[in-house]
Amino acid sequence: MDLKQKYIQLLESFNDSVSKESDSLLGQYRKVGIQGLKTNGLPTSSDEQWLYTNLEPIFEYDWNAKTKGMDEKVNLDEVFSCDVPNLDTHVVLLINGHYFKQNNTSDLPSEVLMGGLADFSSTHSDIIKKYLFKAADVNQKMNALNATLAQDGLFLFIPKNVQLEKPIQIINIAYGNEEYFVNQHNLIVVEEGSKAQIAFCDHTLNPTKFFVNQLTEVHLEANAHLEFYNVQNSNADTVQVSSICVNQHRDSNFLSNIVSLHGGTIRNELRVKLLESGASCDVSGVNLTDRKQHVDSHTQIDHLAPHCDSNQLYKGIYDDEGTGAFTGRIVVHPGAQKTTAFQSNKNMLLTSNAKVNTRPQLEIYADDVKCSHGATTGQLDQKAMFYLRARGIEKNEARMLMMYAFANEIVSKIKIEPLAIRIEGLINRRLRGELSRCANCVIQCG
Amino acid sequence: MAIDNDKIIDDVTQSEYKYGFYTDVETEMIPKGLNEETVRRISKLKNEPEWMLEFRLDAYKKFKAMKCPNWAHLKIPEIDFNEIIFYAAPKTKPTLDSLDEVDPALLETFNKLGIPLEEQKIFAGVAVDAVMDSVSVKTTFKTALAEKGIIFSSFSEAVQHHPDLVKKYLGTVVPSHDNYFAALNSAVFSDGSFVYIPKGVRCPMELSTYFRINAANTGQFERTLIVADDDSYVSYLEGCTAPMRDENQLHAAIVEIITENRAEVKYSTVQNWYPGDKEGKGGIFNFVTKRGICRGESSKISWTQVETGSAITWKYPSCVLMGDNSVGEFYSVAVTNNHQQADTGSKMIHLGKNTKSLIISKGISAGKSQNSYRGLVKVIKRAENTRNFSQCDSLLLGDKCGAHTFPYIDIQNDSSVVEHEATTSKIGEDQLFYCNQRGMDTETAVGLIVNGYAREVLNKLPMEFAVEAQKLLQVSLEGSVG
Numbered sequence: 001m002d003l004k005q006k007y008i009q010l011l012e013s014f015n016d017s018v019s020k021e022s023d024s025l026l027g028q029y030r031k032v033g034i035q036g037l038k039t040n041g042l043p044t045s046s047d048e049q050w051l052y053t054n055l056e057p058i059f060e061y062d063w064n065a066k067t068k069g070m071d072e073k074v075n076l077d078e079v080f081s082c083d084v085p086n087l088d089t090h091v092v093l094l095i096n097g098h099y100f101k102q103n104n105t106s107d108l109p110s111e112v113l114m115g116g117l118a119d120f121s122s123t124h125s126d127i128i129k130k131y132l133f134k135a136a137d138v139n140q141k142m143n144a145l146n147a148t149l150a151q152d153g154l155f156l157f158i159p160k161n162v163q164l165e166k167p168i169q170i171i172n173i174a175y176g177n178e179e180y181f182v183n184q185h186n187l188i189v190v191e192e193g194s195k196a197q198i199a200f201c202d203h204t205l206n207p208t209k210f211f212v213n214q215l216t217e218v219h220l221e222a223n224a225h226l227e228f229y230n231v232q233n234s235n236a237d238t239v240q241v242s243s244i245c246v247n248q249h250r251d252s253n254f255l256s257n258i259v260s261l262h263g264g265t266i267r268n269e270l271r272v273k274l275l276e277s278g279a280s281c282d283v284s285g286v287n288l289t290d291r292k293q294h295v296d297s298h299t300q301i302d303h304l305a306p307h308c309d310s311n312q313l314y315k316g317i318y319d320d321e322g323t324g325a326f327t328g329r330i331v332v333h334p335g336a337q338k339t340t341a342f343q344s345n346k347n348m349l350l351t352s353n354a355k356v357n358t359r360p361q362l363e364i365y366a367d368d369v370k371c372s373h374g375a376t377t378g379q380l381d382q383k384a385m386f387y388l389r390a391r392g393i394e395k396n397e398a399r400m401l402m403m404y405a406f407a408n409e410i411v412s413k414i415k416i417e418p419l420a421i422r423i424e425g426l427i428n429r430r431l432r433g434e435l436s437r438c439a440n441c442v443i444q445c446g
Numbered sequence: 447m448a449i450d451n452d453k454i455i456d457d458v459t460q461s462e463y464k465y466g467f468y469t470d471v472e473t474e475m476i477p478k479g480l481n482e483e484t485v486r487r488i489s490k491l492k493n494e495p496e497w498m499l500e501f502r503l504d505a506y507k508k509f510k511a512m513k514c515p516n517w518a519h520l521k522i523p524e525i526d527f528n529e530i531i532f533y534a535a536p537k538t539k540p541t542l543d544s545l546d547e548v549d550p551a552l553l554e555t556f557n558k559l560g561i562p563l564e565e566q567k568i569f570a571g572v573a574v575d576a577v578m579d580s581v582s583v584k585t586t587f588k589t590a591l592a593e594k595g596i597i598f599s600s601f602s603e604a605v606q607h608h609p610d611l612v613k614k615y616l617g618t619v620v621p622s623h624d625n626y627f628a629a630l631n632s633a634v635f636s637d638g639s640f641v642y643i644p645k646g647v648r649c650p651m652e653l654s655t656y657f658r659i660n661a662a663n664t665g666q667f668e669r670t671l672i673v674a675d676d677d678s679y680v681s682y683l684e685g686c687t688a689p690m691r692d693e694n695q696l697h698a699a700i701v702e703i704i705t706e707n708r709a710e711v712k713y714s715t716v717q718n719w720y721p722g723d724k725e726g727k728g729g730i731f732n733f734v735t736k737r738g739i740c741r742g743e744s745s746k747i748s749w750t751q752v753e754t755g756s757a758i759t760w761k762y763p764s765c766v767l768m769g770d771n772s773v774g775e776f777y778s779v780a781v782t783n784n785h786q787q788a789d790t791g792s793k794m795i796h797l798g799k800n801t802k803s804l805i806i807s808k809g810i811s812a813g814k815s816q817n818s819y820r821g822l823v824k825v826i827k828r829a830e831n832t833r834n835f836s837q838c839d840s841l842l843l844g845d846k847c848g849a850h851t852f853p854y855i856d857i858q859n860d861s862s863v864v865e866h867e868a869t870t871s872k873i874g875e876d877q878l879f880y881c882n883q884r885g886m887d888t889e890t891a892v893g894l895i896v897n898g899y900a901r902e903v904l905n906k907l908p909m910e911f912a913v914e915a916q917k918l919l920q921v922s923l924e925g926s927v928g
Contacts, residue, residue: 048517335845337845349857349859349860350860351860352830352858352859352860352861354860355856355857355858356856357854357856358853359853359854359855360851360866360868361850361851361852361853362849362851362868362870363848363850364840364842364848364849365848366842366845367843367844367847367872368845369842369870369871370870370871371869371870371871372867372870373851373866374865374866374867374868375864375865376863376864376866377857377862377863377864378862378863378865379860379861379863
């Protein structure tokens with residue numbers, strides 16, 4: 001039996017086993033997901049979109065019965081304590097794609113809704129119905145799997161004119177002594193004139209094989225403002241497919257920053273649709289990839305309206321046998337005049353076994369635009385190296401300094417200062433080959 | 447200004463394709479359709495040896511198993527191979543020794559196109575191989591070249607007179623299973639040019655092939671094979687035109703270039719196939735596989751192309767840089783207007799150490815056309831200290847056209863430096879204003895700016911070609927102001 005058949009069976013049996021909730025909104029999409037899988041199949045490496053990341057080995061693993069929610073008894077304080085100094089946040093925990101029931105959100109303004117997607121889809125079905133799978137395309141291969149298998153995820157709704165003072169910190173944990181296929185669907189809605197900062201931390205708690213397929217939909221209404229920081233730090237056996245889909249309305253602003261510190265295979269997808277004029281986005285990411293790790297970043301920015309701006313900056317450092325890919329696409333649709341869109345991808349290869357593929361793409365159907373993209377792949381600058389050595393800085397230290405500076409261009413875009421300082425520290429330690437987890441943390445990231 | 451623009455655009459879209467005439471010469475054709483019999487018949491008509499027929503049949507088998515590629519940013523209508531005549535030749539005597547024996551109607555055709563076939567009248571010193579429909583009509587300066595040991599002849603003649611050379615190199619750069627259209631060409635190619643430059647010889651004149659599709663319902667499938675032995679040099683030009691017709695015609699060619707140690711080949715194309723009318727009706731489908739291999743150390747291949755014609759262009763001149771220190775270059779100007787579609791670019795495959803490559807691509811789109819750059823830069827692990835720089839600029843004239851860039855950059859070692867840069871823009875109003883202010887009308891100003899924009903590439907063309915290309919740019923674009 002081929003993989004596709006196997007997964008159709010897996011999805012169907014999963015759907016049957018949870019059929020009691022199939023009347024719910026989430027339940028309706030389960031069938032759509034199965035249909036999507038039947039028509040489009042699973043991602044294969046002959047797919048243009050999946051050319052550089054081969055998911056077949058992880059698909060071949062038998063995930064049957066490892067997809068359902070678990071009732072793990074978890075003590076929040078035991079598994080997690082975030083010691084980032086001066087970082088004052090609203091902390092919530094998600095475990096294996098499920099919203100942790102004991103989360104305490106009482107300090108949030110009362111009009112803000114935050115909780116599990118499953119719970120809210122029964123209590124606030126009108127809101128969910130309005131936004132679910134409106135930013136993400138359910139027919140995309142990994143989204144189809146997600147539509148059927150995801151049972152829960154984070155739901156965050158910030159109504160009109162609410163400006164959150166403290167960032168929301170989401171600790172997203174894969175946990176358990178057994179292998180687990182996590183499917184998670186997050187939905188974030190920021191209504192008109194509201195503002196929020198989100199720090200999304202992906203971790204694995206055990207050195208187990210995890211397959212994480214997480215989909216985050218973001219809707220920004222007129223004049224909404226969202227900063228989205230994602231720190232990825234998982235064990236080397238983890239395969240993480242993370243897809244963020246954003247719909248932006250008039251004058252809204254989206255800033256994202258993805259820092260991939262560690263992981264087995266990471267695939268980051270980011271799709272932004274600038275639907276109305278005046279919307280802007282600034283997306284960036286950096287990955288530090290060594291040993292046999294793999295990071296594949298995909299971005300697509302659709303300019304659908306005039307007067308929108310987008311800016312992309314992705315950087316990668318590849319050491320040992322690390323491999324990576326970047327595919328970025330700017331699409332300026334007909335009529336989207338006065339667009340400014342920039343894209344830049346810079347890669348540094350430190351060994352002759354490291355490998356990187358980059359595809360910076362422009363698709364432009366309007367003439368009054370300013371678009372550019374650039375990609376470079378190179379090494380540490382020997383002249384700069386000499387400069388540092390000539391000033392008595394040791395070779396290793398000089399190397400470190402330069403890599404650190406290379407990555408810092410991304411980190412300096414983080415506007416939550418304590419978080420930026422912490423990430424700087426983590427990168428520094430990571431570059432020195434030390435474990436990049438926080439001192440008090442029991443999460444075994446490395 | 448708006449009225450001005452409309453008028454100018456009207457002028458342009460109505461400006462006629464200069465080469466759209468049809469010459470009434472008696473043509474020998476084989477029946478429509480593609481099957482094994484067609485392949486055998488072409489081979490028989492050309493009186494080919496057994497190994498050539500086998501090469502064709504093998505390619506045909508591979509072609510049957512392949513599908514038309516759909517990854518390009520093009521809308522390709524389904525091609526019915528049974529409606530195409532795969533072999534059409536002006537009825538002439540098989541061998542031509544002097545110009546007097548060439549059909550006067552043919553001579554007239556090439557004179558109209560401005561291609562000098564009469565040796566005594568040539569000042570430029572260009573040796574020409576003229577290919578009409580499927581066969582080579584006349585190769586000039588053959589004897590002068592032969593004195594230096596240079597072989598410049600039609601492909602069919604080369605198969606007869608130099609079978610060892612052809613056999614040794616044919617299909618080594620573009621194997622018959624390379625892609626769908628390469629397989630088709632390998633099965634049914636009718637003629638083309640063959641060039642061999644012996645060791646240490648610097649070819650004293652430019653070599654040129656002129657391709658002309660004349661007969662209706664035919665496809666043209668020619669093959670060019672250029673071999674430059676150690677320390678040799680040649681500059682090769684290629685030009686093409688076709689009559690205006692309502693139906694689409696297929697052109698699927700292969701160009702193979704081989705450079706040995708320290709040899710250099712410069713290949714320039716001015717492609718001006720009939721692009722279809724302003725409604726997008728008719729025109730040539732140009733699906734071409736061009737590839738060169740720098741086999742020897744310090745060898746060099748340079749592609750220069752000016753693409754103004756064809757309804758659909760699908761073409762990626764490439765360099766495989768195998769020898770250490772070898773160099774690959776690609777300069778391109780691609781212009782699309784009305785409903786034309788182009789997906790073109792270059793591939794630079796770095797296999798040898800210290801290899802260098804340069805890609806300069808300038809796309810200009812106007813009307814409702816789509817113009818894409820697609821390129822690959824690949825550096826394998828052992829290709830240490832390689833260097834690539836790519837620059838792909840797009841210029842948009844009008845708000846209904848599209849300009850796209852799809853570069854692929856695969857790097858597998860840590861001593862290479864690869865850079866890619868692309869910009870998309872339109873002609874700045876300030877630039878136009880500056881010219882207008884100095885008494886230039888908008889049309890001249892656009893012509894000036896476009897020519898300046900394409901200068902980097904035009905400069906790489908041999909002189910006579912550069913003049914033609916410059917004129918072509920003006921004809922294709924004049925006035926389509928954004």
